[in-house]
Amino acid sequence: MYDLKVTGGTVVDGTGAPSYQGDVGVVDGRVVVLGEAAADADEVIDATGRVVAPGFVDIHTHYDAQVMWDRMLTVSPWHGVTTVVTGNCGFGVAPTRPAHRDLIIRTLEKVEGMSADALRAGLGAEWPFESFPEYLDAVEARGSAINLAAMIGHTPVRMHVMGEDATERAATPEEIAAMRAIVAEAVEAGALGFATSKSDTHVGYEGRPVPSRASDAEEIGAIAGALGAAGRGVIQATMGRGLAFRQFEAIAKATGRPVSWTALLAGAGGPGVWELLLQMSHDLHAAGVAVHPQVSCRPLMFEFTMAQPFPFESMRLFQPISAAADTRAKVAIYRDPDFRAALRDELSSDGGGGVLGGSWDRAVVSWFPPDPSLQERNVAALAADRGVDPTDLVLDLALETGLEARFRMAVLNDDEDAVEVLLTDPVTMLGLSDAGAHASQLCDACFSTHLLSRWVRERKALTLEAAIRKLTSEPAQIFGLGDRGVLAEGRPADMVVFDPETVGCSPLRRVHDQPAGADRLVSDASGIDAVIVNGTPIRRHGEDTVSADGPLPGRLLRNGTAR
Numbered sequence: 001m002y003d004l005k006v007t008g009g010t011v012v013d014g015t016g017a018p019s020y021q022g023d024v025g026v027v028d029g030r031v032v033v034l035g036e037a038a039a040d041a042d043e044v045i046d047a048t049g050r051v052v053a054p055g056f057v058d059i060h061t062h063y064d065a066q067v068m069w070d071r072m073l074t075v076s077p078w079h080g081v082t083t084v085v086t087g088n089c090g091f092g093v094a095p096t097r098p099a100h101r102d103l104i105i106r107t108l109e110k111v112e113g114m115s116a117d118a119l120r121a122g123l124g125a126e127w128p129f130e131s132f133p134e135y136l137d138a139v140e141a142r143g144s145a146i147n148l149a150a151m152i153g154h155t156p157v158r159m160h161v162m163g164e165d166a167t168e169r170a171a172t173p174e175e176i177a178a179m180r181a182i183v184a185e186a187v188e189a190g191a192l193g194f195a196t197s198k199s200d201t202h203v204g205y206e207g208r209p210v211p212s213r214a215s216d217a218e219e220i221g222a223i224a225g226a227l228g229a230a231g232r233g234v235i236q237a238t239m240g241r242g243l244a245f246r247q248f249e250a251i252a253k254a255t256g257r258p259v260s261w262t263a264l265l266a267g268a269g270g271p272g273v274w275e276l277l278l279q280m281s282h283d284l285h286a287a288g289v290a291v292h293p294q295v296s297c298r299p300l301m302f303e304f305t306m307a308q309p310f311p312f313e314s315m316r317l318f319q320p321i322s323a324a325a326d327t328r329a330k331v332a333i334y335r336d337p338d339f340r341a342a343l344r345d346e347l348s349s350d351g352g353g354g355v356l357g358g359s360w361d362r363a364v365v366s367w368f369p370p371d372p373s374l375q376e377r378n379v380a381a382l383a384a385d386r387g388v389d390p391t392d393l394v395l396d397l398a399l400e401t402g403l404e405a406r407f408r409m410a411v412l413n414d415d416e417d418a419v420e421v422l423l424t425d426p427v428t429m430l431g432l433s434d435a436g437a438h439a440s441q442l443c444d445a446c447f448s449t450h451l452l453s454r455w456v457r458e459r460k461a462l463t464l465e466a467a468i469r470k471l472t473s474e475p476a477q478i479f480g481l482g483d484r485g486v487l488a489e490g491r492p493a494d495m496v497v498f499d500p501e502t503v504g505c506s507p508l509r510r511v512h513d514q515p516a517g518a519d520r521l522v523s524d525a526s527g528i529d530a531v532i533v534n535g536t537p538i539r540r541h542g543e544d545t546v547s548a549d550g551p552l553p554g555r556l557l558r559n560g561t562a563r
Contacts, residue, residue, distance in 0.1 A: 001039055001040055001041065001042070002025040002026055002027055002032070002033075002037060002039055002040070002041035002042070003026050003027050003028065003029075003041065003042050003043070003535055004025075004026040004041055004042065004043050004044075004045070004493070004532070004535055004536075004537070005023060005024070005025050005026070005037050005039075005040075005041035005043070005044050005045070006023060006024040006026075006044075006045045006047050006052055006495065006497060006530075006532075007023045007037070007044060007045070007046055007047060007048075008021070008023065008046060008047055008048040009021070009022070009023075009024075009047025009048070009050050009051060009052035009497060010047075010050070010051050010052065011024065011034065011052050011053075011487060012051055012052070012053045012464060012465055012468045012487075013034075013053075013054070013486060013487040013488065014053065014054040014468055014469060014472035014473040014485050014486045014487055015469065015473055015486055016465050016466060016469040016473075017465065018465060019051070019464065019465060020035075022034060022035045022036065023035065023036060023037035024037065024052060024487065024493070024495065025037035025039070025041070026041075026493040026532075026535045027535075028535070029492060029493055029534040029535035029536070029553070030490060030491065030492055030493055030535065031487060031488065031489055031490065031491050031492075031493050032489060032490075033489065034487065034488070034489055043537070045497060045529070045530050045537070047497050047529070049499065050497050050498060050499055050500075050529055051464065051468075051497070051498055051499075051500050052487070052495060052496075052497050053080075053468045053471075053472065053487070053495065053496050053497075053498070054082075054468070054472040054473070054484070054485055054486055054487050054494055054495060054496075055080065055081065055082025055083060055146075055472070055484075055494030055495055055496055055531065055532070055533065056079070056080045056081045056082060056083075056448045056471040056472060056496060057081070057082075057083045057084075057085075057471065057472055057475045057476050057479075057481060057484060057485050058076060058081045058083070058084045058085070058433050058435060058445070058447070058448070058475075059084075059085040059088075059260070059294075059429075059431050059475045059478075059479050060085065060088050060236075060262065060294060060431040060432045060433055060434065060435075061076070061084045061085060061086055061088065061433060061434070061435040061436050061437075061445075062086065062088060062089075062091065062112055062114075062434060062435065062436040062437035063076075063084055063086050063148070063435065063436040064086045064087060064091070064092040064093050064094075064150065064153075064436075065093050065108065065114070065119055065122060065123060065436075066122070066436045067086070067139055067142070067144055067148060068093075068122060068123055068128075068138070068139075068142065069121075069122035069123075069515055070122075070548075071142060071143060071144050071145060071548050071552055072144075072145045072544065072548050072552075073144055073145060073146055073148070073436075073554075074522070075435070075443065075445045075446070075522050075523065076146065076433075076435050076445050077145055077146050077531050077533075077538060077539055078445075078446075078523075078524065078525045078528075078531075078539065078542075079445060079446045079447075079448045079449045079505065079523075079525045079528070080448050080449065080471075080496035080498065080525070080528055080531055081146065081435075081445070081448060082146050082147060082484075082494040082495075082496070082531065082532075082533050082554075083146060083147040083148070083149070083476070083481060083484050083485075083494065083557070084146060084147070084148055084149075084435065085148075085149050085150070085151065085192060085479060085481075086148065086149070086150045086151065086436075087150050087151030087152060087153045087191075087192070087193075087195050087236075088151065088153075088195055088236055088238075088262070088434075089111075089153070089195060089196075089197045089199075089202065089236070089238045089262065090153040090154035090155045090195045090196040090197045090210070090212040090238070091107070091108060091111065091112060091153045091155050091156070091195075091197075091210070092135075092150070092151075092152065092153035092155070092156050093108075093123070093127070093135065093156065094129055094130070094131065094132045094134070094135030094152075094156060095130060095131045095132050095135070095152075095156055095157065095160045095182060096127070096130060096156055096159070096160065097130065097160060098127075098130070100159050100160070100163070101123075101127060103159065103164070103205060104156060104159065105119045105120060105123075106204070106205035106206075107155065107204040107205050107210060107211075109205070110203055110204050110205055110207075110313070110322065111202050111203060111204050111210055112434075112437035112438060113308065113310055113437060113438035113439065113440060113441045114437065114438075114439060115439070115440070115514060115516065115518035115519075117515070117516035117518055118514040118515045118516050118518035119515075120515075120516070121515035121516040122514070122515035122516075131182075131185070132152050132182070132185070132186040132189065132191060133185060133186065133188075133189035133190075135150070136150065136189055136190050136191070136556060136558065139556055140556040143551070143552045143554065144552055144554035144556075145533065145538050145544075145546060145548075145552045145553070145554050146533050146538070146554040147484065147494070147533065147534075147554050147555050147556075147557050147562070148554065148555075148556055148557065149192040149479070149481060149556075149557040149558075149560055150190075150191060150192060150556075151191060151192050151193045151194060151195045151234070151236060152182075152183055152186040152187075152191045152193075152194055152195070153194075153195050153196075153212075154179075154194070154195065154196035154197070154211070154212035154215065154220070154223070155197075155204075155210050155211045155212045157179050157182050157183065157223075158171070158179065158211035158212060158214075158215065159211050160182065161175050161178045161179050161182070162175055162211070166211035166214065167204065167208040167209060167210070167211050167213075167214055168208075168214060169214060170214065170215070170216060170219070171215065171219050176219050176222050176223065179219075179223050180222055180223045180225065180226045181226075183223050183224075183226040183227070184226040184229065184230065187226060187227060187230045187232065187233050187559070188230070189558070190556070190557075190558025190559050191233065191559075192233065192234060192479065192480065192481075192557070192559065192560055193227060193233040193234035193235055193236060193257070193479070193480075194223060194224055194226070194227055194233065194235055194236075195235070195236040195237070196212045196215070196220055196223075196235075196236075196237050196238070196243070197210065197212050197213065197237065197238035197240065197243075198212065198213055198215075198237075198238065198239070198240030198241060198242055198243035199213075199238045199239065199240040199314075200213075200240055200241070200314040201310075201313070201314040202238065202240075203313045203314065203322055206322070206323045207313075207318075207319045207320070207321075207322030207323035213240065216242060217242055217243060217247045217250075220237075220243065220247070220251070221247070221250065221251050221254060224251050224254075224255050224257070225254065225255060227255050227257045228254060228255030228256055228257060231256075232257075232480065232559055233257055233480070233559075234257060234258050234259075234260060234478070234479045234480055235251060235252075235255070235257055235258070235259045235260070236259075236260050236261070236262070237259060237260075237261045237262070238261070238262045238263075239261050239262070245277075245280050245284065245291070248261060248284075248291045249284060249289050249291060252289050252290050252291055253289065257290075258290040258291075258292060258478055258479075258480075259290065259291045259292070260291075260292045260293075260294055260429065260431070260478060260479070261291065261292070261293055261294065262294050262431065262432055263293070263294045263295065263296060263431065263432045264277055264278065264281070264293035264294065264295050264422060264428060265295070265296060265300060265412040265413040265422075265432075266412065266413045266414070266415045266418035266419050266422060267412045267413060267414070267415060267418070268412050268413075274418065274422070277293065278293070278421075278422065278425060278427075278428075281293050281427045281428070282427055285427045292427070292428070292429045292478055293427070293428050293429070294428070294429055294430070294431030294432050295419075295422040295423060295425075295428045295429070295430060295431070295432070296413055296419075296430075296431070296432040296433075296444070296447065297419065297423055297430065297447055297450055297451045297454070297455055298413070298444050298446075298447055298450050299410045299411075299412070299413050299414040300410070300411045300412040300413045300414075300442075301408060301409070301410050301411070301414075301442055302408070302409050302411055302438070302441050302442055303366055303406055303407070303408045303409075303440070303441050303442060303508075303521065304406065304407060304408075304409070304441055305398065305403055305404060305405065305406055305407075306330070306334060306394070306395065306398035306403045306405070307327055307330060307398075307403035307404070308441075309321065310438070310441060311409060311411055315346065317339070317342055317343060317346060320333055321333055327402065327403055330403060331399060331402075331403065334395050334398065334399060334403075335399065340391065340392060340395060343391055344389055344391045344392070347360075347391055359380070360379040360380040360383065360390035360391070360394070361378065361379075361380040361381075362409055362410040362411075362414065363378070363379040363380075363394075363407055363408065363409040363410075364376055364377060364378055364379060364407065364408050364409075365377050365379060365382065365397065365405070365406075365407060366406045366407060366408040367404075367405060367406035368397060368401065368405050368406075369401065369404075370400060370401065374397075379393065379394060379407065394407060416459070420455070420459065420461045423455060423461060423462065423470075424461055424462060424466075429470070429474055429475055429478055430447070430451070430470045430471065430474070430475065431475070432444070433445050433447045439514065439518070439519075439520035439521065440510075440518075440519050440520055440521065441521070442508075442521060443508050443520070443521040443522055443523050445523070446505035446523040446525065448471050449503055449504050449505040449525050449526070449527070449528070450504070450505050451467055451470070451471065452464075452467060452498070452500070452503045452504070453503055453504035453505070454504075455467065456500070457500065457501070457503075464500060472484075472485040472486065473485040473486050479560065480559070480560040481557060481560045481561075482557065482559075482560040482561035482562075483561065484557070484560075492534050492535075492562070493532060493534060493535040494532065494533055494534065495530070495531075495532040496528060496530070496531050496532070497528070497529040497530040497531075497532075498527050498528045498529060499527040499528075499529065500527075501527070502526055502527035503525075503526065503527030503528060504525070504526045504527060505523045505524070505525055505526070506523050506524040506525075506526065507523070508521040508522065508523050509521070509522060509523075509524075510522075524542070525542065526542075528541075528542070529541060533553045533554055534553045534554070534555060534562075535553070536553035538552075538553065
């Protein structure tokens with residue numbers, strides 16, 4: 001007798017092996033039969049004409065705070081994701097001293113586009129944790145619909161040890177030793193690894209660089225050494241000045257731990273740069289160095305306002321905007337003719353313009369209440385029609401709405417021919433959904449259904465078996481997620497059942513379902529019949545089948561494995 005039986009589907013086991021027709025029998029949350037499951041079951045899912053695959057693994061999310069108020073971890077399970085990894089880019093909410101809670105909230109607000117009001121309301125006045133082990137205990141006690149593994153982030157560790165000095169200066173040897181001890185304690189308690197960032201785009205509260213950016217390679221290597229000493233854990237890094245291939249190679253060799261870096265995107269760094277980075281990645285793999293670049297299957301598309309102009313905040317010119325305390329101060333800067341002239345010049349210069357790269361032809365007006373007919377109009381074309389500079393057009397539209405007008409921009413990764421090369425390369429891994437972050441600006445938590453629809457069904461760039469491997473066993477293996485990512489007897493019964501002819505994701509829509517009424521963008525999934533976590537169906541035909549207020553089957557994966 002099985003607890004659950006999935007019958008008659010096309011089984012794609014996640015290893016890359018050819019698919020086959022068969023059943024899956026589940027007892028006590030684990031797969032016990034693959035092939036022919038003849039016995040009866042308490043619950044049967046008919047998968048005729050459907051694919052049965054391991055639950056998808058998303059190794060690049062920012063659900064660190066959201067899990068404390070959203071036990072369902074929406075919207076990831078809508079798209080077949082059954083395991084997520086948090087703590088990416090060195091960000092998180094633990095360890096955090098009570099005196100630093102608002103600084104962490106304001107950092108996440110700036111760097112990850114999270115609503116400060118939502119964070120304050122969702123986390124509450126008294127957080128149920130201070131240290132990282134206490135955070136893991138709190139997550140485990142609350143429970144979640146899907147599995148979660150957490151890395152410890154450099155930014156909260158640095159602030160915990162150094163206070164506000166963490167954004168300003170190098171650490172002393174004593175402070176580095178204290179940070180390494182915190183990371184060692186976290187790994188002992190179950191942290192999946194250690195994450196950091198040196199990216200210029202990571203700007204925190206008051207326009208300051210996030211704390212990890214004030215570190216040097218020696219500090220990062222010393223802290224990561226805690227993973228080497230423990231003999232487990234993954235190192236995740238966001239590339240920036242002073243943290244690139246030479247440092248990744250040194251850290252991987254010194255610790256014996258894999259390094260996964262973010263992100264190898266088409267168009268990043270200018271013409272020809274992504275090809276060079278890919279070749280350098282091949283050179284490291286040929287030398288046996290475990291350094292894995294993360295790639296994305298979707299364009300990096302930001303929706304933003306000039307009140308929170310995330311795509312531009314790495315530009316020196318925007319430092320006063322980032323530091324401005326209120327909208328009135330930002331409005332005054334945007335009205336300043338000197339600021340406008342400087343911005344026009346920088347956006348039109350070679351190598352200038354931050355991520356915009358000097359071109360407004362990849363941007364549209366996405367929301368403009370005074371004249372909805374402007375919505376979805378290309379910024380460059382609209383400016384040409386009006387005979388104005390596109391930079392002035394954007395600022396004028398923003399000012400007309402109190403900086404609430406929204407614009408959407410394809411920042412990077414929009415050349416599909418280049419993206420195909422990156423996706424199909426044997427040294428890359430799929431990552432950078434950023435689920436839980438930039439909630440009002442983007443939603444790439446639907447990366448899995450987009451991969452299956454656009455890159456498997458439509459472009460045929462990947463076979464179904466290869467795509468499922470990229471969504472399951474490959475990230476699970478690199479990140480040390482124990483027994484996840486493969487359908488095999490004795491393994492946890494995390495599964496997704498979907499129709500390969502209709503699986504996909506909808507255009508983004510805006511909802512107001514976060515704490516304090518904050519908004520976010522979401523994408524709905526199509527073609528997914530069932531999402532199963534540890535043997536329990538949590539979604540059927542686009543609807544939750546478990547209650548957010550009741551028992552949930554997700555597990556905290558300490559050191560990558562459920563207790």
